[in-house]
Amino acid sequence: MQNHATRVRSGTPFWRDVRFQRVFAQVVFIILLLLFFGYLIQNMIATLQRQGLALGFSFLHQTSGFDIGEYLIPYDRSSTYLRAFQIGLLNTALVSGLGILLATILGIIFGVARLSQNFLVQYLARLYIEFLRNIPLLVLLILWYTGVFLKFPRINQAITLPGPIMLTNRGIAVPWGIPTETYPSYLVILGIGLALALLAAAGLTWHGRRTGRTPLVWGWATAIFLLVAAAGWFMLPSPALSLDPPQVQGLRIAGGKQLSPEFMALLSGLAIYTSAFIADVVRAGIQSVAKGQVEAAKAIGLNGFQILRLVVFPQALRVIIPPLTSHYLNLTKNSSLAVAIGYPDLFSVSGTILNQSGRAVEVIALVMLIYLSISLLTSLFMNWYNRRIRFVER
Amino acid sequence: MRKLFATMTMLVVFSLVLAACGGGAVPTAEKVIQTVVVTAPAGTPQVQVQVQVAQAPGFGETLAAVQARGTLICGVNGQLPGFSFLDPSGAYAGFDVDFCRALAAAIFGDDTKVEYRNLTTQERLPALQTGEIDVLIRNTTWTLTRDTDNGLNFTGTTFYDGQGIMVPADSGITTLNDLEGGTVCVQKGTTTELNLADAMALNNVTYTPAVYEDVNQTYGAYAEGRCDAVTSDKSQLSSAAKAVLPDPENHVILDVTLSKEPLSPVVRHGDDQWFDIVKWTVYAVIAAEEYGVDSANVDDQRANAVNPEIRRLLGVEGDMGPKLGLSNDWAYNVIKLVGNYEEIYNRNLGPGTPTFIPRGLNSLYTDGGALYSPPFR
Structure with missing residues (x-):
């Protein structure tokens, strides 16, 4: 540093100053990047204008005119496109939220089982993980949908389990309050x-x-x-x-809580697929805890469960959380594969909106923005949790 | 903190970009003078007349692009037997495909110079809007919104269709009201989806739609019993039932028509010459049937016909072709290589085919149908 300063003072031109060069290179890069994107956007706008299409989001307040199969908040054909977007977003949130919960539980179980001393348990866990990690999610989803949930009996021959829980290819109905x-x-x-x-x-x-x-x-x-x-x-x-048991009424099941085959297939597919990856992350986390820690814990007389709870897991979490975050994000984004089996998630509904309104650019931009926001929020939360874990543990 | 800042910056930039996109100015519609060189038909004295016509920008660019490329890019369905499907030899065949071929014959005098693009219902409009394809001939219904707001032009109905509902024959369902509480399979992003919602709301029937991405998924789910009924254009129901369902004889199409579905080729706004070419190619095959010109007798008609309408159609008299920017034997090539409307219909949807649909409205106006070609003059 001293060296540079003397050289600058001794009259080296400023463009040969390494500090200037560093800043200059970055400025040039940013300008080129902005020009590139500017060109792409300019080109898009020019093309759209040539075809007499104007960009804008006012279409969101128009009547959608189509029906959606599953919704958490009231919706019908006279609702707006915006409402349809919200329906899709909530459906995505529901399936991703439940998916993350189930995947984490399954992942921890199989991750721990993978390290079991029992040969059979360990081998089965390994088989589960290796099998699922090595097939594409889309294949798994279609298998669950057409191979499992659509193969349940038709509604007039519904299987009724005690509860009553009804299994049909219209969906699974459970009693609800x-x-x-x-x-x-x-x-x-x-x-x-x-x-x-x-x-x-x-x-x-x-x-x-x-x-x-x-x-x-x-x-x-x-x-x-x-x-x-x-x-x-x-x-x-x-x-x-009050208990509301499901029962067949005409062409549908009335009462109870009904889970459509699309929802069940997507949830099972996402949860099980992601759990295999989480299991490996959990295994890696546990194995990252030094052997000496476990031995020391044994030496002071802790039992197996205490060792896991008080010594191993708190230290393993540090390693587990960052990759776990990325698997949570993957699960959320993978939920857009719902389109392959007809579950009305955000991507699927926006596909319909795109087609009915003809606003491709706006709809795709909106969908990207929403997925980006979901992912950033998830990551912000997980990073916060990660910092907290690190703080508690040293 | 720094990460958060970077994230926020990204979001801000992104929203700025979106906002910037919102306030674009509309370009002023400048007129371009297009010089059209009119060549007199063979056999008459060669006089070149130059006509100057004021044309909007974009006029003629599609034809020029197609001719420079040497092939026509035609957007089709690809999954709908009878309309566009791969035949046993692996070539495209069908009613829509024949109109793609007719267009290629009109432009190049060669009906094989077509590149087909399979498009889903969702992809079809953007593919045309962005110029990925030259023309969309993919059982697309002509509606006001599509014709205006989406920046497209529908050129003329090739097939008059209507939306129907198919149910298993043993289901006991005969009217819309019998579907109360039921589930209906429907394909995503179609006018079908909207018509279904309208019709059910009108009749006060509550139902659940099961919405799928493509034809195979839709009929696959219906065949599994996921839905009580499946809805689509009647043409699609009858052809898909025969081609996709394992037991076509066990399904019936209800005697309910939910909508008018005029299917038409589609082009982009902005190139009126191309709009005219596609439109008049459709009319040429309809006119050919009306005048009794078919692929077998077209050579004889060209040599011997006395009817001036036929002579103009086949390019023996007048200069209909050059007015479209094509050679004067354009319609002759279409009829010679692809045939007239009746031939196209019978080849793909006629009584001898597995995808038979009675002609009904798709007959000439002289036979009580709705096909009517403006005069070739």
């Missing part, structure tokens, strides 16, 4: 239970810090919550939910 007039008071009781559970968790953590013996904090908290929930259910004058 209908809120009664006492439902709002029950929600209050659940809130109280949640507050008590959090309070207990905080108290137990504080106690653990003080005495050095951390009890099963979340185990106790869950137990308290369930206890309050159960007590509240029986304390109310009438049950908060």
Whole structure:
């Protein structure tokens, strides 16, 4: 550095100064990049104008005119395109959220099983992981859809399992609760239970810090919550939910909660496929914990479960979280394969919107922006969690 | 923090780009003077007349591009037996395909100079708008929105269709109201999807749509019993039922027509010459049937016909071809190589084919149908 300074002072022209060169190269690169994208956008606008097409998002307020098979918020053919977008987004969020949850649970189970001392368990886990990691997701989805869920009997020959749970190729129907007039008071009781559970968790953590013996904090908290929930259910004058069993009525199943074959196929496909990758991440994380740690934990008399809970997992998480984030993102983005089996997710619905409105550029830009936002939000959350884990653990 | 900043910057830039796209100015419609060289037909004294016509920008560019390329790029369905499908020898065949061939014959005098692009319902309009294909002949329904807002021109109906509903014969369903609570399979991004929603809302029938990406998926799911009914244009129902379903005889098309579906070739806005070429190629095959000109007798007609209308159609008299920017024997080539409307229809959808559809509305106006060609004059 000293050297440069003297040279600059001794009259070297500024364009040979390495600091100038570094900045200059970056500026040139950025200008070229902007020109490139500017050209592409200019070209697109010019082409669209030549065809008399103007860009704009006002079409979103027009009536959509088509129906969608599954929706979480009210929708019919007189709703707007914007509403249709929201339906698609919610369907994507539902399947991705549940998919991430299931994939994580399955992934941890198979990841741990993969390291089991039991030969059969270990071998089966390995088979599961290797098989799923090496076939394309699309194939798996179509297999689940046409090979499993569409092969259930037709609606007039529905399989009825005790419950009653009905299996048909129109979907799977399970009994579901209908809120009664006492439902709002029950929600209050659940809130109280949640507050008590959090309070207990905080108290137990504080106690653990003080005495050095951390009890099963979340185990106790869950137990308290369930206890309050159960007590509240029986304390109310009438049950908060009335049971609504599914039954065949004409061409459809009436009552209960119905899960369409498309939804089930997509959820199973995504969860199982991603779980194989998560299992490998979990295995790698566990194996990254030094052997000495486990031996030391054994030496001070911890049992197997305690070793896993108190020594191995907290350290493994540090390694697990970053790749886990990318698998969560993959699962969310892969949910757009729903289009292959007809589940109305964001991508599928926007395909219909694109075709009915003819606004290809706007719709695709919107879809990209939405997926980008979902992914960035997921990553922000996971990065926050990652930092927290790292902070607690050293 | 830095990462967050970078992310936000990206989002901001992206939204700026989108905003910038929103406020584009419309170009002023400048007139270009196009010089059209008119060649007199063979056998008459060769006088070159130059006609100057004021034309909008874009006039003639498609034909020039097609001629420079040496092939016509035609967007087709590719999955619909009878309309466009691969025949056992691996070549494209069908009603729509024959119109692609007719267009190539009109331009090049050679009906094989066509490159086919299979397009899904979703891809078809953008493919045409962006210029990936020259013309879209893919059982596409003519609607006001498509004709205006989407920047397209429909050239003239080649097939009058209507939307129908197919159900298993043993289902006991005979009217729309019998479908109460049922599920209907439908293909994504079609007018069919909209008509179904309209018809069901009109009759107060609640139903669930099961929406699929392509023909095979739609009929596959229907065959599995995922849906109580499947809806599409009647032409598609009858041809798909025979080609895709394992037991076509066990399915019936309900006696309900949900909509008018005039199927027409489509071109982009902005090139009126190309619009005219496609439009008049369609009319040429219709006129040929009306005048009794077919591929077998076209040579004889060209040599001996006295009817001036036929003589103008075949390029013996007048200069109809050059007015379109084509050679004067354009229609002769179309009829010679591809045939008239009746030949095209019977070859693909006629009584002898597995995809037989009664001609109905698709007969000449003289036989009670709706086919009517403006005069060749």
